[in-house]
Amino acid sequence: MDRKKLVVIGGDAAGMSAASKVRRSQPDWEIVVYERSPHTSYSACGIPYFIGDIVEDESSLIARTPETFLEKHQIKALIRHEVAKIDPENKRVKVKDLSTHRISWETYDYLLIATGASPIHPDLPGIQAQGVFSLSTLQSGILAKNYVKTYQPKHAVIVGGGYIGLEMAEALLERDMSVSLIDRNEQVMGTLDKDMATRVSDYLQDQGVQLYLEESLIAIHTDTDQKVRMVETDKRTLDADLVILGIGVKPNAELAADAGIQLCDSGAIAVNGRMETSQKDIWAAGDCASSRHLLKNKDIFISLGTVANKHGLVAGTVIAGGDASFPGVFGTAITKFKAMEIARTGLSETEAAALAIPYQKATIESSTIARYFPGSGKIAVKLICRADSGLLLGAQIIGSQGAAKRIDTVVAAIQGNLTAQDLVYLDLAYAPPFSGIWDPIQIAARQLV
């Protein structure tokens, strides 16, 4: 095959894994990556733990630096370079060097858009104040950590009770701040059903988080030095010298849209299983690209490092001339807040109802390992299956150490079209340090059948 030039826009999970995959298959191709931030291939999911000092050093979060990519893989990853325009007709991109402000046009044979997602930053008074952070890039994490170290804030307000919100609550409690959490919904963790989310709310409060549900951020008030001093909601004011915005992210798809590439309803770039966009020789992968939800049968926007890596692997394989297809997602997610582990996959009861799928549900409480064994803790499992066929649809798990990763067994079971009945008799591993004699997910399955 003749020597081709691959240009990748975005040097994090999806972009760099695609670039690496192409390099393994095509040792001679030219591969150039443009990344507007100062970092490549870092763990965005690790940022809350970095701020909480559970992970001390930012370099721990970086899997590979641009130097490593160049030396080991002959991939030219140019940091602080922003792509401002895609010109599909002439197969070139307009690149801005953010250090020198130089602008150039670079050609490509194949283009991968891996521009990621950006935190939603509501246009409210004071939102630009110092001490207000939305964490998505490593750079934003470093800024936040420096701010915390420099100004030693005492009163943190977190806006949004999702994954980032919970992880940041833990991190900031760890740093001895008082933590308030605002969510405009009637529950935290919107991907859980309310009955399960209530367990999380109770534990948050139990651990000292001031929780304000059904309450919206209105404004941020500052001191004369432009640093945040107070948060105003539609119901009250809260003292605050640190504000974390965790109200979600949106796909960075403007560049693609401007080039006439088709987007989905979700705002993410439309791709098929091979991560091909509507434009010839242009692929998209990672947070900016859509994923098929295998139970909803529709393309959704999902922002997760693990999905981004899979996207990148598929895109890289296909770009290099191989065959691969990304099947889709079940919306699996996992997190922890202090000693509580939380996981979900597939359809929640709310989602099944919204899709008018006839479903059955069971919620059980049990122990993570044999009750008599030291370290045994509580676990609650909610399991949902089709009412007609018994096919598994989803699960939500909340519990202490060892609880949440059990979600993976349900993920595999859903993928394999297993029923609740199949799950009851599944030959899962048992020994007292690992499980009760019926695994908690089987206890839930028994209740379902």
Next chain:
Amino acid sequence: MDRKKLVVIGGDAAGMSAASKVRRSQPDWEIVVYERSPHTSYSACGIPYFIGDIVEDESSLIARTPETFLEKHQIKALIRHEVAKIDPENKRVKVKDLSTHRISWETYDYLLIATGASPIHPDLPGIQAQGVFSLSTLQSGILAKNYVKTYQPKHAVIVGGGYIGLEMAEALLERDMSVSLIDRNEQVMGTLDKDMATRVSDYLQDQGVQLYLEESLIAIHTDTDQKVRMVETDKRTLDADLVILGIGVKPNAELAADAGIQLCDSGAIAVNGRMETSQKDIWAAGDCASSRHLLKNKDIFISLGTVANKHGLVAGTVIAGGDASFPGVFGTAITKFKAMEIARTGLSETEAAALAIPYQKATIESSTIARYFPGSGKIAVKLICRADSGLLLGAQIIGSQGAAKRIDTVVAAIQGNLTAQDLVYLDLAYAPPFSGIWDPIQIAARQLV
């Protein structure tokens, strides 16, 4: 339905779960259980931890006592009662009261044989010495623990490097004994492939266990007081004031065989998926009954509490007039030795080769959770799939905390007929405290494809 009488022989996992299931469906039936030991429904798998004082009190291991069964479930569980004969023609059993030595014939409408398994006790000189224990019943565990407390042995010799052997090695090290482990095979953990078992051997030795492989027990030597003093192998003698036999168990199927009930080649009672034996109105469940191995397509003998419970649930459902079927097993097993977790499921490489199945294998080393996260440890995963279709066949996992229960994901994947390729793209849960961005089993799957 008219009032029937169910007799159950054996009051542990299979027998009591069947009895309980029948009671839930048939409130009026008479249910009598004969158990020759002094205990019902206990966790045999917990015995090593009981001896190691990780679980202090024997009562913790007992799920339900005969009194509970009688009061709460109207199930008459008669302990220290042995069934000596089954008379299928007249639908009766001959019962010996081990306390009073009284013998009686008791009739049944339905009979469940749940007689369990017994440890293999080789007929060698000195094997009856005091201080030699094979642990299967709670009673034997209590005797062993009392012996240890009374005589404070210093030098333990364990015969057999399987699950019991490893768990007892941990328990006895915990009690500050020197521990020697003899196995006549060239590896410990016979259900693992040798390359994986070597990791276990290395760690056993690292933790102070004296390991003697390819070495057979020849005799046990005693002092004048009949207490064990020395163990003789075909290669050496070892000081020993405590000997644990962990060389396997065999199904208690003589009673069934004597009654003309068909056995399998394995020696276990032949049953179909409904746990029916060859004899009308007689069921078998638990260790004494065979299980279908879903990948070997043959009936095997397997001795595991979790399988026994499932057998009992199916037998109870069917006996009570309902419909249920036990699909079979993959030979899933899990254990730990100190900080090392060990699990396996499906076919090992050795087994696939023996069955002449064309297979591919991959073995990888990774980290249990994100490498930069505190508590991250090592994990090795060996994954086996069909060479033709890529269908998953089996896995072996060895690693630190959080490693082994991942086997369940592979179990569900095998049951769901997933391929290695499917596993690569499976939507497993990721967050730094739980996993690397590719779960270790996916890293193994990537290497396979």
